[in-house]
Amino acid sequence: VKLARRAHRVRVAGFRLAGVRAGLKSRGRDVALIVADPSAVAAGVFTRNRAAAAPVQVARVRVAAGRIAAVLVNAGNANAVTGAAGRRVAERTTAAAARALGVPPAAVVPCSTGKIGVLLPEAPMRAAVRAAVAALSPDGLPDAAEAICTTDAFPKTAVRRLRLGGRPVTIAVLGKGAGMIAPDMATLLVFVLTDARLTPAAARRVLRGAVDATLNAVTVDGDRSTNDTVLLLASGAAGNAPLRGGAERRFGEAVRDALAEIARLVALDGEGAGRIAEILVRGAASDADARRVARAIGSSILCKAAIHGADPNWGRFVCAAGNAGARLDPERVDVAIGGVVVARRGRALAGRLARAGARMRRPEIRIALHLHLGRGSGRILASDISVDYVRFNAEYTT
Amino acid sequence: VKLARRAHRVRVAGFRLAGVRAGLKSRGRDVALIVADPSAVAAGVFTRNRAAAAPVQVARVRVAAGRIAAVLVNAGNANAVTGAAGRRVAERTTAAAARALGVPPAAVVPCSTGKIGVLLPEAPMRAAVRAAVAALSPDGLPDAAEAICTTDAFPKTAVRRLRLGGRPVTIAVLGKGAGMIAPDMATLLVFVLTDARLTPAAARRVLRGAVDATLNAVTVDGDRSTNDTVLLLASGAAGNAPLRGGAERRFGEAVRDALAEIARLVALDGEGAGRIAEILVRGAASDADARRVARAIGSSILCKAAIHGADPNWGRFVCAAGNAGARLDPERVDVAIGGVVVARRGRALAGRLARAGARMRRPEIRIALHLHLGRGSGRILASDISVDYVRFNAEYTT
Numbered sequence: 001v002k003l004a005r006r007a008h009r010v011r012v013a014g015f016r017l018a019g020v021r022a023g024l025k026s027r028g029r030d031v032a033l034i035v036a037d038p039s040a041v042a043a044g045v046f047t048r049n050r051a052a053a054a055p056v057q058v059a060r061v062r063v064a065a066g067r068i069a070a071v072l073v074n075a076g077n078a079n080a081v082t083g084a085a086g087r088r089v090a091e092r093t094t095a096a097a098a099r100a101l102g103v104p105p106a107a108v109v110p111c112s113t114g115k116i117g118v119l120l121p122e123a124p125m126r127a128a129v130r131a132a133v134a135a136l137s138p139d140g141l142p143d144a145a146e147a148i149c150t151t152d153a154f155p156k157t158a159v160r161r162l163r164l165g166g167r168p169v170t171i172a173v174l175g176k177g178a179g180m181i182a183p184d185m186a187t188l189l190v191f192v193l194t195d196a197r198l199t200p201a202a203a204r205r206v207l208r209g210a211v212d213a214t215l216n217a218v219t220v221d222g223d224r225s226t227n228d229t230v231l232l233l234a235s236g237a238a239g240n241a242p243l244r245g246g247a248e249r250r251f252g253e254a255v256r257d258a259l260a261e262i263a264r265l266v267a268l269d270g271e272g273a274g275r276i277a278e279i280l281v282r283g284a285a286s287d288a289d290a291r292r293v294a295r296a297i298g299s300s301i302l303c304k305a306a307i308h309g310a311d312p313n314w315g316r317f318v319c320a321a322g323n324a325g326a327r328l329d330p331e332r333v334d335v336a337i338g339g340v341v342v343a344r345r346g347r348a349l350a351g352r353l354a355r356a357g358a359r360m361r362r363p364e365i366r367i368a369l370h371l372h373l374g375r376g377s378g379r380i381l382a383s384d385i386s387v388d389y390v391r392f393n394a395e396y397t398t
Numbered sequence: 399v400k401l402a403r404r405a406h407r408v409r410v411a412g413f414r415l416a417g418v419r420a421g422l423k424s425r426g427r428d429v430a431l432i433v434a435d436p437s438a439v440a441a442g443v444f445t446r447n448r449a450a451a452a453p454v455q456v457a458r459v460r461v462a463a464g465r466i467a468a469v470l471v472n473a474g475n476a477n478a479v480t481g482a483a484g485r486r487v488a489e490r491t492t493a494a495a496a497r498a499l500g501v502p503p504a505a506v507v508p509c510s511t512g513k514i515g516v517l518l519p520e521a522p523m524r525a526a527v528r529a530a531v532a533a534l535s536p537d538g539l540p541d542a543a544e545a546i547c548t549t550d551a552f553p554k555t556a557v558r559r560l561r562l563g564g565r566p567v568t569i570a571v572l573g574k575g576a577g578m579i580a581p582d583m584a585t586l587l588v589f590v591l592t593d594a595r596l597t598p599a600a601a602r603r604v605l606r607g608a609v610d611a612t613l614n615a616v617t618v619d620g621d622r623s624t625n626d627t628v629l630l631l632a633s634g635a636a637g638n639a640p641l642r643g644g645a646e647r648r649f650g651e652a653v654r655d656a657l658a659e660i661a662r663l664v665a666l667d668g669e670g671a672g673r674i675a676e677i678l679v680r681g682a683a684s685d686a687d688a689r690r691v692a693r694a695i696g697s698s699i700l701c702k703a704a705i706h707g708a709d710p711n712w713g714r715f716v717c718a719a720g721n722a723g724a725r726l727d728p729e730r731v732d733v734a735i736g737g738v739v740v741a742r743r744g745r746a747l748a749g750r751l752a753r754a755g756a757r758m759r760r761p762e763i764r765i766a767l768h769l770h771l772g773r774g775s776g777r778i779l780a781s782d783i784s785v786d787y788v789r790f791n792a793e794y795t796t
Contacts, residue, residue: 051720051728081716083729083744116713117746226717301699315514318479319624322449330449331481346481348515 005154005265007142010172013195014040014235018135019143022128024076024114024121029147031125032073033097033132034191039069039107040233043203045211047228054079054086054120055110056227058094062109063231066200069107071191071231072097072129075150075176078187079112079120080226086119093125100133111229113150113176113187141193145174148189152176153269158261160254164247167240169196173258177218177266187225188215190262196251197236202243206252207232214259217380218266267381268364275384276364277307281321282377283370289326290378293369296324298382307365308384312356314342317367332372338365345372403552403663405540408570411593412438412633416533417541420526422474422512422519427545429523430471431495431530432589437467437505438631441601443609445626452477452484452518453508454625456492460507461629464598467505469589469629470495470527473548473574476585477510477518478624484517491523498531509627511548511574511585543572546587550574551667556659558652562645565638567594571656575616575664585623586613588660594649595634600641605630608654615778616661665779666762673782674762675705679719681769687724688776691767694722696780705763706782710754712740715765730770736763743770 015036019029044063046056062068072094079086094108101108112120135143145155160171175190192207211230232255243251267276279298284290297303300320306313314335321328331346338359342352359365413434417427442461444454460466470492477484492506499506510518533541543553558569573588590605609628630653641649665674677696682688695701698718704711712733719726729744736757740750757763 049717049720050724050726051716078713081713081728081731081741081744085745116711116717117741118713224721226713226720313514315476315479315516315624318449319447319514322447322624323622326448328448330479333479343479343515346479347483 007145007155007174008157008159008172009139010141010159010170011138012170012172012193012235013237015193015233016136016138017140017144018132018137019140019145019147020128020131020135022074022124024074024124025150029143030075031128031132032144032147033129033136034071034073034144034193034233035101035136036069036233036235039067039103040235041198041200041203042066042068043200043207043232045207045230047224047226049224049226049228051081051226053112053226054082055090055112056229057087058090059109059111059229062106065106067107068109068233069103070097070101071109071111071233073111073148073189074114074120074125075148076114077112077118077120078114078116078227080116082117082119089120089122089125092122093120093129096126097129097133100129109231111189111227113148113189113227116226141172141174148174148176150176150187156262156265156269158258160258162250162254164196164238164240164243164251167238169238169240169251170194171254171258173262175262175266177269187227188230188266189227190215190230190259192230192232192255192258194232194234195236195238196234196243197238197240198234198243202248203232203234206248206255209252210256210259213256214263218263263381267383275307277382277384278364278366278379279382280366280368280379281371282368283372283374284376284378285327285374286376287378288376290376291380292324292326293321293328293371294378294380296320297367298380304382304384307360307382310357310360312337312342312353312360317369318346321369327373328371329373334370334372336368338362405543405553405572406555406557406570407537408539408557408568409536410568410570410591410633411635413591413631414534414536415538415542416530416535417538417543417545418526418529418533420472420522422472422522423548427541428473429526429530430542430545431527431534432469432471432542432591432631433499433534434467434631434633437465437501438633439596439598439601440464440466441598441605441630443605443628445622445624447622447624447626449479449624451510451624452480453488453510454627455485456488457507457509457627460504463504465505466507466631467501468495468499469507469509469631471509471546471587472512472518472523473546474512475510475516475518476512476514476625478514480515480517487518487520490520491518491527494524495527495531498527507629509587509625511546511587511625514624539570539572546572546574548574548585554660554663554667556656558656560648560652562594562636562638562641562649565636567636567638567649568592569652569656571660573660573664575667585625586628586664587625588613588628588657590628590630590653590656592630592632593634593636594632594641595636595638596632596641600646601630601632604646604650604653607650608657611654612657612661616664661779665781673705675780675782676762676764676777677780678764678766678777679769680766680775681771682774682776683725683772684774685776686774688774689778690722690724691719691726691769692776692778694718695765696778702780702782705758705780708755708758710735710740710751710758715767716744719767725771726769727771732768732770734766736760
């Protein structure tokens with residue numbers, strides 16, 4: 001799967017953005033600044049990794065206030081496992097941005113992605129903050145989308161438009177993530193910008209629901225980077241009446257849809273990944289069980305290798321399912337690969353493997369299991385694991 | 399790591415063995431028969447995978463009786479996810495062996511390893527049973543050790559001798575396993591043969607304790623093949639008084655020591671693996687937490703890739719630890735690689751990485767974390783993941 005994508009050129013009323021170079025990555029822009037003027041309603045979802053990075057520790061507190069004025073993002077250095085010194089750098093660099101923007105220090109949220117275990121250098125960050133403030137523009141989204149990338153092969157953006165109470169509303173998402181597919185740990189950063197008017201409580205509900213259905217199906221819960229951060233910022237510039245009931249639901253669906261597009265781009269951009277598989281599990285005893293089984297298959301190195309090799313090795317999928325900690329009766333399981341049923345009630349069907357193998361050679365495939373135990377369903381997106389992936393990650397050194 | 403090992407040439411009083419060719423693998427011996435005459439005290443540890451293979455379902459019941467006369471093993475076909483038909487084949491082929499040996503059908507235990515999802519063919523198995531019975535010999539251990547291998551680069555055996563109550567006792571172990579390192583699922587089969595006299599209860603205690611400390615630290619609990627089986631058979635031919643207290647402990651230590659050697663050989667023989675790492679965790683809140691952290695590091699694809707690349711990327715290890723579900727304070731963690739402390743209390747130490755990287759280029763390395771939270775400790779052996787591993791597993795097709 002080779003994509004040469006460009007970021008969407010989109011404005012979201014109430015936001016200005018910039019992407020500049022601080023020299024933290026070997027080349028290209030690596031510091032992004034997102035500014036809401038006036039401050040935006042904010043909600044966040046953060047990594048649950050117990051080694052959460054310094055910027056996450058700071059950001060959690062600041063986002064909890066419900067409104068923020070800016071997000072300062074850097075790529076190339078995760079400022080993770082850097083202790084109190086790391087927190088001080090996160091505080092001082094966001095304070096510099098706050099001074100330049102004339103907002104309170106706690107209204108600027110830090111995000112970092114890159115190498116772990118190295119303190120974020122303060123001097124180049126301060127210089128980049130000055131440059132970023134000078135470069136802020138309503139048209140700055142592509143530059144910011146580029147600046148948050150690390151090993152990504154392409155920037156990831158998605159746009160949705162809808163009408164709420166007669167007012168046109170825009171949702172623009174910029175994200176980064178590659179090679180971060182479970183069970184791995186590269187960082188996912190996603191920023192949802194909208195001009196919709198939301199209460200902080202509605203923003204939290206919408207974001208939580210949308211992330212659960214999309215990004216958490218890629219970087220599965222339990223396999224989290226030190227720095228994963230998803231933020232929703234709502235400027236309210238669209239002037240819609242505060243969302244209620246059906247309108248909130250429609251808005252939430254649009255956000256979910258945009259995040260699903262980002263999740264797919266992330267899976268397609270797995271470092272060195274060649275193919276993505278949707279693992280769909282139905283008929284489980286519960287939704288949680290279905291998700292466990294899907295995750296066990298999508299996380300298994302042997303299953304990933306089979307996906308890479310376009311090998312319709314359905315027994316490996318059932319074996320991985322057997323390890324998921326979910327209820328399972330292997331003698332009830334149906335398995336379909338790319339729509340070709342290769343096993344029914346736990347027994348191979350004759351003469352299906354060649355066709356299933358042909359389907360597996362496509363760049364995006366679906367592996368579906370029906371457990372015939374209940375009504376639970378769940379899915380995840382999994383990248384394969386390829387020779388390039390291993391080469392890349394062995395050489396991406398500290 | 400390249401090894402060209404040969405199986406130990408060892409006799410264990412009370413046992414005859416054979417290894418013959420049934421044609422289930424593309425070449426070489428693929429059916430082993432282990433016969434105790436008279437029947438031996440037996441204990442077993444089996445996979446907890448919910449898709450346990452037909453032979454495991456049959457074996458569990460038969461071993462629970464506490465005495466068995468023979469083990470019939472085949473490689474090349476796991477007879478897994480084959481349902482009731484698979485159980486019938488396991489029953490009929492062991493019944494054929496029982497008739498030829500003049501023992502009850504339930505005294506013969508089946509074990510299989512190989513491809514999943516394909517019914518074990520009965521005719522070649524019956525022919526192989528006849529050939530194996532004819533070939534049984536007290537010197538048959540090397541042939542049997544070869545016959546149980548699948549993708550193993552070399553057969554795995556270990557021998558320990560000790561005196562119990564003045565009597566010389568022999569413990570001989572034959573095992574197979576490769577590429578089965580967590581979080582994967584290739585099969586581990588291990589047979590511990592001894593001429594010691596044990597009660598069934600002592601046999602169970604000894605085996606359970608020895609497996610927990612050794613083989614479960616390679617194919618970690620929770621990541622289990624459909625076919626994993628470890629059996630202990632005690633002929634009693636040594637004529638020692640039944641083991642009690644200190645003697646049982648010494649015998650258990652000898653078994654554990656032999657299984658540790660097998661575990662190391664299995665890790666060294668990871669399909670395409672180039673390096674093995676011992677992940678040692680101390681200072682955890684509990685032993686269980688320590689094991690969780692060690693396992694999270696050893697199972698992470700990104701950590702495995704770093705091990706493969708001899709990259710002292712200690713931040714990845716701490717990040718994986720943060721996902722283990724164990725208590726962790728990243729600001730207390732010490733990390734040492736090959737004896738070189740690279741981080742103390744969660745902070746990098748200057749100027750250590752080059753030396754740590756040099757240590758990582760060795761074929762066997764130790765990665766040690768001290769969590770400074772309590773007195774819990776645990777370890778696992780992890781293979782790296784290499785370009786060859788992915789190539790191999792993508793091409794090992796159904």
